[in-house]
Amino acid sequence: MSTALAARTVEKETLSFEHVAMPQRRTGECLIRVDAVSLCGTDLHIFQDDYATDLPIVQGHEICGTVVDPDPDADLPAGTRVVVDPLTSCGACPACRTGHANVCPSLSVLGCYGDGGLTEFLSIPSPRLHRVPEGMTSDVAALAEPTSIAMEAVTRAEPRPGDVALVLGCGPIGLLASVALTDLGVTVVAADIDAARAASAQSFGADAAFAVGPRFPDAAQEQTLAELTCGAGPRIIIEATGAPASLQNAIRLIAPAGRIVQVGISSAQASITVKDLTDKEIELFGSRNSRGLIPDALALLGRHPQEAETLITHRFGIEELETAFRTMADRSVPTGKIVIRVSPEGGAAQ
Numbered sequence: 001m002s003t004a005l006a007a008r009t010v011e012k013e014t015l016s017f018e019h020v021a022m023p024q025r026r027t028g029e030c031l032i033r034v035d036a037v038s039l040c041g042t043d044l045h046i047f048q049d050d051y052a053t054d055l056p057i058v059q060g061h062e063i064c065g066t067v068v069d070p071d072p073d074a075d076l077p078a079g080t081r082v083v084v085d086p087l088t089s090c091g092a093c094p095a096c097r098t099g100h101a102n103v104c105p106s107l108s109v110l111g112c113y114g115d116g117g118l119t120e121f122l123s124i125p126s127p128r129l130h131r132v133p134e135g136m137t138s139d140v141a142a143l144a145e146p147t148s149i150a151m152e153a154v155t156r157a158e159p160r161p162g163d164v165a166l167v168l169g170c171g172p173i174g175l176l177a178s179v180a181l182t183d184l185g186v187t188v189v190a191a192d193i194d195a196a197r198a199a200s201a202q203s204f205g206a207d208a209a210f211a212v213g214p215r216f217p218d219a220a221q222e223q224t225l226a227e228l229t230c231g232a233g234p235r236i237i238i239e240a241t242g243a244p245a246s247l248q249n250a251i252r253l254i255a256p257a258g259r260i261v262q263v264g265i266s267s268a269q270a271s272i273t274v275k276d277l278t279d280k281e282i283e284l285f286g287s288r289n290s291r292g293l294i295p296d297a298l299a300l301l302g303r304h305p306q307e308a309e310t311l312i313t314h315r316f317g318i319e320e321l322e323t324a325f326r327t328m329a330d331r332s333v334p335t336g337k338i339v340i341r342v343s344p345e346g347g348a349a350q
């Protein structure tokens, strides 16, 4: 019987490369060959056994592959390159029934709560497969899932052309949110505690980039913000760091009646003054996963191939997965997105 390679995280920071039984295509599904999987902070937490999931698990939820055994009832012939929507929800709870399947209490994410994409072949329900636009590399297409998360945060902000948005945190989600916002005609100011990371936001459409120091904003930054917003402050703030101090900055800087979208994740406690919320009638929104935005994410990446390519700083073969995680964990190495080439053919555009 033929087998497929799978990289399983068996215990904290320990991988096992296994030859598992070749998966068979199930009814209503396509069998795909996995080409490229990009990694995010969640993956590192799982690898370090610092996440709400039990090991062992095959990780990988940002997946691009190629259909090898198609579903006869779907319009995805063999050879079609696809991105996988990793979410499954119950479809029956109040959240699911009101269009919020992304926060279903029974939500499952491939590679986070069940075996995922760091394996050669997967059988995936056809409705969760989205065609990769022609000319896009599989490496870039794998970024559709994190891009959809950035777009969900932007959608939650309900931006209008001419708005000014402050994006706090210039990691991949903050940078992708900057691209999505500028695409909608929003003026973006991006900020990060790392000056180089903040500066990089200007290649992602940001009109101004602020290094966050002990006093934020400093006098010059304050003047820039005032000029851009007629003294009112930004109407939108996307908080993409998860740091309590950053949420506090957001509450302080948001314009009256403005909206803060919290997309950065953390288990830390943030202390806020209740009155700050009422005084400015602040709208404080959470944002998690995305609601069916993978096709929109692929379209956004297609409009901004250069930015997408810039986000990818490292590529490794699946056999180098441990090195990839160590690179991510090493704070002295600036990393954007790390792409794992699962199949040797992966990465190419067609």
Ligand SMILES: [Zn+2]
Binding pocket: 039, 040, 041, 042, 043, 061, 062, 146
């Ligand atoms: Zn992710």
Ligand SMILES: [Zn+2]
Binding pocket: 089, 090, 091, 092, 093, 094, 095, 096, 097, 101, 104, 105, 106
């Ligand atoms: Zn549900």
